Amino acid sequence: MSQQTNVNDALIARITAYISSKLPQATGLRLDGVERIAVGWSHETWLFDAVWEEAGAVRRQGMCLRRDPGNALLRHLSDLGEQYRVLQALENTPLAAPKVYWFERDTAILDAPFLVMEKVPGSCPNPWGREGRAFYQAAADRGVLPQSFTHTLATLHTLDWRAAGLEFLGVPAAGTEFARREIAKWRELIALSEHPPEPILTDLIGWLEANAPSSSRVTLVHGAYRTGNLLIHDDRISAVLDWELQVLGDPMYDVAYVLSDLNREGTPLLSNLVDRDAFYRDYEAATGFTIDDEICRYYNALYAMRSVAFWMSASGLYAAGRSQDIRLARTRWSVPVVLDRAARELGY
Amino acid sequence: MSPDELLRRIAQTLKQEIGPAVLEAYPKTQAFMASVVLEKLARQIELAPAHAVAERSEVAALESDLNAFFANDAPAGVAAAIAGLASAPNSVGLDAVVAALYAARNELGTERFEQALGRVRQTLRAGVDRQMVYAA
Numbered sequence: 337m338s339q340q341t342n343v344n345d346a347l348i349a350r351i352t353a354y355i356s357s358k359l360p361q362a363t364g365l366r367l368d369g370v371e372r373i374a375v376g377w378s379h380e381t382w383l384f385d386a387v388w389e390e391a392g393a394v395r396r397q398g399m400c401l402r403r404d405p406g407n408a409l410l411r412h413l414s415d416l417g418e419q420y421r422v423l424q425a426l427e428n429t430p431l432a433a434p435k436v437y438w439f440e441r442d443t444a445i446l447d448a449p450f451l452v453m454e455k456v457p458g459s460c461p462n463p464w465g466r467e468g469r470a471f472y473q474a475a476a477d478r479g480v481l482p483q484s485f486t487h488t489l490a491t492l493h494t495l496d497w498r499a500a501g502l503e504f505l506g507v508p509a510a511g512t513e514f515a516r517r518e519i520a521k522w523r524e525l526i527a528l529s530e531h532p533p534e535p536i537l538t539d540l541i542g543w544l545e546a547n548a549p550s551s552s553r554v555t556l557v558h559g560a561y562r563t564g565n566l567l568i569h570d571d572r573i574s575a576v577l578d579w580e581l582q583v584l585g586d587p588m589y590d591v592a593y594v595l596s597d598l599n600r601e602g603t604p605l606l607s608n609l610v611d612r613d614a615f616y617r618d619y620e621a622a623t624g625f626t627i628d629d630e631i632c633r634y635y636n637a638l639y640a641m642r643s644v645a646f647w648m649s650a651s652g653l654y655a656a657g658r659s660q661d662i663r664l665a666r667t668r669w670s671v672p673v674v675l676d677r678a679a680r681e682l683g684y
Numbered sequence: 685m686s687p688d689e690l691l692r693r694i695a696q697t698l699k700q701e702i703g704p705a706v707l708e709a710y711p712k713t714q715a716f717m718a719s720v721v722l723e724k725l726a727r728q729i730e731l732a733p734a735h736a737v738a739e740r741s742e743v744a745a746l747e748s749d750l751n752a753f754f755a756n757d758a759p760a761g762v763a764a765a766i767a768g769l770a771s772a773p774n775s776v777g778l779d780a781v782v783a784a785l786y787a788a789r790n791e792l793g794t795e796r797f798e799q800a801l802g803r804v805r806q807t808l809r810a811g812v813d814r815q816m817v818y819a820a
Contacts, residue, residue, distance in 0.1 A: 372710060533779035536808050539801070542786035662717040669724045672815035679812055684805040 344372070347446065348384075351401060354445055355386055355452070358438055362388035362395070377650060377663075378408035378580055379416065383455055398455030400434065405448050407659040409650045411528055413521060414580045417441060418505075420451045422579050425500045431491050432456075432575050458569030460577065463562070463608045464601065472563055472608040475571060482610040483618060484572040485563070489594065490622030492576065493555045493587040502556060505584045512548040514585035518638060519544055522645040529645070529652035536675040537644050543682055544638055549631045551586035558582055561590045562599040563607045588628055591619065592635035598643070598677075633681075640678040647671045688730040695722035727818035735814050743773035746807045750781070753800060759788040762800075778807065 348370050356365045365388035373381050382401040387394065408414045420439035427435060435454040443449065461468035475481035497503070508514040519541065526537070558565075559581025567575040583589075593599065594615065599607045606615055616627055651668035653659040685693070698719035706712040747769040750758075758766065765784035769777040781804055789797045 533776050535775055535778040535782045535804075536812060538779050538782045538786070539805070539808065542782070542789075546786075546789070662714045662721060665721050666717050666724075669819040672812055672819040676812045676816050676820075679805070679809060682805070684802075684809050 344370075350446055351382070351384075354440075355399075356388075359386075359388065359390075361390050364389050368396075377646070378410055378414045379404050385455075398457075399437070399452055400455045401450055401452050403446060403448050403450040407653050409646055409653065409664070410580060411525065411649060413525060416449050416451050419579045421504065422502065422582055423451075423453060425502050426495075429495045429500050431495055432488065432573055433579075434575050434577070456567050456569070456575040458567035458574040460564065460567050463564045463599070468564075469601065469603070469608055472605070473603070475568075476605055476609050476611070478571060480571040481568065481573075482605075482614065485566065485607065485610055486615055486618040487622055488566070488573040488576060489558075489561055489590060490619055492558055492561070493590065493623050493625070495556060497554075497556045497584060500556075502584065505556075505582065507554060507584050510552040511550050514551050514554075514583075514589075515544070515548040515634070515638065517585075518583070518589075519548070519641070522638075522642050525645040525649050529648035530656075531648040531652060531671070534644070534671070534675060536679050537641070539682060540637065540641055540644075540678045544634075544641060547634060549586075549634050551588070551631070553586060553625070554584050555587040556582065557585050557587060557589050559590070559593075561593055563609050586631070586635075587623070587625060588631045589635050589638075591627055592632035593639060595632055596636050596639060598639060637678065637681045640674055640681055643674040644671060644678065647674060686730075688726040691722045691726035691729070695719040695726065698722070724818055731814070731818060738814065739811060740773045742807050742810055743769055743777065746778075746781075746804065747773075749803055750800065753803065759784075759791050762788050762792075775811070778804065778811075782808075 348367055352365060352367055355367075356362060359365065365386060367384040368387050370382060370384040373383060379402040382403070383398070384401075385396050385398050387396045389395070402416060402419075404414070404416050417439060420436055423433055423436035426433040434456050437452045437454070439449075439451040440446070441449045461471040463469065463472060472481075497505075506517075508517055523541065558576065558579075560578055561576070565576070565578040566573050567577055594606050594610070595612070601608065604612065606612055620626060647667040647670040650664040651671070654661070654664040654668075696719070698715050703712055703715035703719065706715055747766060750766045754762065754766070761784040762781070765777075765780040768780050771777070772780070782801070785792070785797060785801050785804065792800065
């Protein structure tokens, strides 16, 4: 038996004990099909079915546990406590999102903060792999999932975030504050990465600061709305996942991400799934918003800055010995790739 | 065997022998990713001497062009950054020049700012093109 297996067995026993403590009526609780999934850059993700007896009946509930080992790519900008509050707030909205059960900041329980949420039925094909691309192409041909993709984004952008209690995310003032807040956030992450100076990045940031767009509309913004972060069941979006980058701000920030070349490979379909014209038509009809191409181009450049910040942070975590995940070391070579893209955004 | 050849050999072993033999998904991914890292590192090491020569040459040409462009009339911060290229003919020196140009943007006026930055961008493009040979 490998050392890793021993570690996992010990962790599973502690998770079992924790969930048992949260379900005092349950007897004989066990975890079935425990699986650590190798996705995401921030938190460990564990999927399992909790099975127990209660009032003479066997109960089974799919669960997802996310644990923050303290070496998240987003560092202090990714907080499971905030994710918990966001998912709680979304529970009473029309947006499809996982129901969240518990959050614990106490590291005595599982050595790190963690949250437990519902395992929503569905799958999340990787849009970068051959199988995933084929899956999304077939779904695009059927036409149902692309509409669900667009309508789910429209639901996200039109939900009443004040009524949902999401003001704690911070409400930007009208004007350039939203863009400036994002620039400041990613500057901070870049500084923490202790990466050597990159002149193209300095050029990009100078340009972004000089051209920050004014926006007055404030909605919930997911921050990473694309296939791969959306759970799919019966050809529809069954849950929006990956609540790490959400903010209140300009909905065009999400729209720009959907339109971005970053999220499709070898296909004109947005996010490997949605016809561009159909997206414009359906999104504008569902939200009443007009897509502003110029602002989306600006946000696309801002995403280049954000990507550089991600990869600098990731490779910095590996270089500093804070993570053993070799995928993070690999991102050292993602920095010039994104800088090349950024330079092209700036016209050179 | 040169260092880059050695790294390529190890990468090949990881990809063709170690990775396929690992059953658990997470460590299997790690083995394949390690092979990718070593391949990229090998290429970077192989190209490093030629790239360093090209960078020094291009930065020297940039310094000369910027000095001619400003003709002793550069704002103090810009002048200092250009002078710094002699001792830091690399991304550190270039970064200082870009930052100084943006800081002096109002003083320079739009036309001079864009002309000077445009010249710096030629050098930056050449640099990132070199990096893309091993990074992409």
